[in-house]
Amino acid sequence: MDLLEYQGKQLFARHGIPVPDGRPARTVDEAVAAAKEIGFPCAVKAQVKIGGRGKAGGIKIANDEDEARAASDAILGMDIKGFTVHEVWIETAAPQIESEYYASIVFDRGAKAPLIMLSTQGGMDIEEVADSNPDAIATLHVDPLLGFQDFHGRRLAFEAGIDADLVRPVGAFLHQLYGTFIAEEALLVEVNPLIVTPERKVAALDAKVTLDDNALFRHPDNANLRDPSDEDPQEQMAHERGLTYVKLDGDIGILGNGAGLVMSTLDVVAHYGGAPANFLDAGGGSKAEAITSAVEVILSDDKVKAVLFNIFGGITRCDEVANGLIEAFKTLDPKVPFVVRLDGTNDVEGRKILADASLPNVHTAATMDEAAQKVVALAKGEAA
Amino acid sequence: MAVLIDNDTKLVVSGITGREGTFHALNNKSYGTNVVAGVTPGKGGQDVEGIPVFNTFRDAVAQTGANVAMVFVPPRFAADSILEAADAGIPLVICITEGIPAHDELRVYTHLQRTGTRLVGPNCPGILSPGKANVGIIPASFFKEGNVGVVSRSGTLTYKIGNTLAQAGFGNSSIVGIGGDPVPGTSFIDVIELFQADDQTELIVLSGEIGGDAEERAADYIAEHVTKPVVAYIAGFTAPPGKTMGHAGAIVSGSKGTAVAKAEALEAKGVRVGRTPTEVAEIAVEILGG
Incomplete structure (x- = not known):
């Protein structure tokens, strides 16, 4: 789960990381009240999970109440690269900045260890720095059982070429950042820019945090930060039903069991010239209700012109899938054709149940390739 | 010869008294896998259709000579179960559990590198050596x-x-x-x-x-x-x-x-x-x- 900037900053503040004072606001009135509390000048910042806010006009400085009102009125509801702004963050306008650094910790699955990165080239796209001047980024993997040591901070700071008087404070900052990464079970914490003030103090002027969804049961406060309004309606519906669903651009609804098989099904459909409308993994051990529920999610996307079921039963039983599909036809009365391929545990029973039910507009296929070819034809309005 | 599991496999199943754990342990047994033990804390002394259940992996290994562990417990307990199996000296742990926190996986992985235990998984279907042994949820009949x-x-x-x-x-x-x-x-x-x-x-x-x-x-x-x-x-x-x-x-x-x-x-x-x-x-x- 990605956090908004201000949620990340609030998380940082709880771990003692210096961040500018700020307040979140969802309406213009809330924003003006927040600005008066913070004092002027203040920054009004759009809260969206996409980069390039500044260029899009999503960050404005307000010198008085009228300007705060005008700025929040302009930013709230704004569309930034397809993301609607539902919230702004009113923040003490950036103190004078002497330098902009970059600091991050990522869960490096290749190396199987947290990777810390530090650079004096902050304030810009770090991927560009990595391309044009890779030596400007100091990197270090931390042994997860040993944890962060003070010398890690010194080594990174010296290697990044940080001013001598800042080696200790930057090291302390990284130590706190690592503590946050571990304590909150993050997959990414990124600070860009990490600023240096004329008083030679460091602070996080931005915060990008990705948390591990699988660990949220240990962090109920973080779990509450999920904002359903920024999820696609179908994805939200699927999420509530415990299904793994990703919306795509095409017109063929896909349901399968197991992430790999579903990905493969998308590929095979594309291979035969079709365009999948979604990725939907009904999961292992799918019961009839889960299947009915999944069909409802798929059909709630009105672009869908045909649906492909590709099931290979392991834990999942094909007779359960067949019963779920029959139930779905009873309750939802779908108008689009279905192609169903059942293989694996109880496939004979499953196919028999479907044959006996003789559902309207349901086609069967013996292989994945045949199923894909049929559904592609049906989506184009041709005979299967 | 097959790899990792074969006729010499003696399997202990963690989570054997849970619904899925029971189902798949018995399924593996009926395939011919030598399922020698189960582990569920507090249920030592019971049995699951003849498979003895122990409180700890240590007990299970001492009593049965188990040399492969299958972990089938919910995600919040899985890392602990893998570490317990490794602590008991089991050389191969197969973890089926899906949804384990990434930081747990990282700690387990790093620790196991320092022991003689190999982990397969987590979030995997297990291993099948046809004709010899099946550990996990792979539908062997295919x-x-x-x-x-x-x-x-x-x-x-x-x-x-x-x-x-x-x-x-x-x-x-x-x-x-x-x-x-x-x-x-x-x-x-x-x-x-x-x-x-x-x-x-x-x-x-x-x-x-x-x-x-x-x-x-x-x-x-x-x-x-x-x-x-x-x-x-x-x-x-x-x-x-x-x-x-x-x-x-x-x-x-x-x-x-x-x-x-x-x-x-x-x-x-x-x-x-x-x-x-x-x-x-x-x-x-x-x-x-x-």
């Missing part, structure tokens, strides 16, 4: 004994590919699901090394998917160390970047980790890549001269 070794990041896709090969007349030495999580205990390379050394295996099928660079690393390893033919499949050619596709590992960020990049890396090292599971089987048939 596979027969043979000379094709399969290693895969995905469960159902493994069954699909194995089944397609079986329909083409081929059997398997072993089918190893390494799981779709960000920190798998065992990598493609680890299993390919075992297949290369295994007399029964004559062809290796690698089934990968988008995300990470495990397939690219495997390509380099194959070029240097593997003399047996390898056929690969990669799922996720149509996956849009930045989206997690079910498996925690299956996310494409930027150009690295895409299906195209993986297929090209493998092909550049002489590994043939089938674009559909059917094509993988066709290539395998061609190589083995079926």
Whole structure:
């Protein structure tokens, strides 16, 4: 789960990381009240999970109440690269900045260890720095059982070429950042820019945090930060039903069991010239209700012109899938054709149940390739 | 000979008294796997259809000589269970559990590197050595004994590919699901090394998917160390970047980790890549001269 900037900053503040004072606001009135509390000048910042806010006009400085009102009125509801702004963050306008650094910790699955990165080239796209001047980024993997040591901070700071008087404070900052990464079970914490003030103090002027969804049961406060309004309606519906669903651009609804098989099904459909409308993994051990529920999610996307079921039963039983599909036809009365391929545990029973039910507009296929070819034809309005 | 599990396997199942744990432990037993024990804290002394249950892995190992553990407990308890099995000196732990926190996986992985215990999974379907032993949730009836070794990041896709090969007349030495999580205990390379050394295996099928660079690393390893033919499949050619596709590992960020990049890396090292599971089987048939 990605956090908004201000949620990340609030998380940082709880771990003692210096961040500018700020307040979140969802309406213009809330924003003006927040600005008066913070004092002027203040920054009004759009809260969206996409980069390039500044260029899009999503960050404005307000010198008085009228300007705060005008700025929040302009930013709230704004569309930034397809993301609607539902919230702004009113923040003490950036103190004078002497330098902009970059600091991050990522869960490096290749190396199987947290990777810390530090650079004096902050304030810009770090991927560009990595391309044009890779030596400007100091990197270090931390042994997860040993944890962060003070010398890690010194080594990174010296290697990044940080001013001598800042080696200790930057090291302390990284130590706190690592503590946050571990304590909150993050997959990414990124600070860009990490600023240096004329008083030679460091602070996080931005915060990008990705948390591990699988660990949220240990962090109920973080779990509450999920904002359903920024999820696609179908994805939200699927999420509530415990299904793994990703919306795509095409017109063929896909349901399968197991992430790999579903990905493969998308590929095979594309291979035969079709365009999948979604990725939907009904999961292992799918019961009839889960299947009915999944069909409802798929059909709630009105672009869908045909649906492909590709099931290979392991834990999942094909007779359960067949019963779920029959139930779905009873309750939802779908108008689009279905192609169903059942293989694996109880496939004979499953196919028999479907044959006996003789559902309207349901086609069967013996292989994945045949199923894909049929559904592609049906989506184009041709005979299967 | 098969790899990792065979006729010498003595299996202990953690979570054996849970619904899924009972079902699959008995399923593995009825396949012929020697299931010697179960572990559920507080239920020591009971039995599950004749399989004795112990409070701890230590007790189970001391009483039964168990040498393979299967972990089937919910995600919040799984890391602890794996570590307990390793502490009891079990050399191979197969973890089926899905949804374990990434930081737990990282700590477990790092610790196990310092012990003699190998972890397969988590979030994997287990291992099947047809005709010998089945540990996990792979539907064994689709596979027969043979000379094709399969290693895969995905469960159902493994069954699909194995089944397609079986329909083409081929059997398997072993089918190893390494799981779709960000920190798998065992990598493609680890299993390919075992297949290369295994007399029964004559062809290796690698089934990968988008995300990470495990397939690219495997390509380099194959070029240097593997003399047996390898056929690969990669799922996720149509996956849009930045989206997690079910498996925690299956996310494409930027150009690295895409299906195209993986297929090209493998092909550049002489590994043939089938674009559909059917094509993988066709290539395998061609190589083995079926």
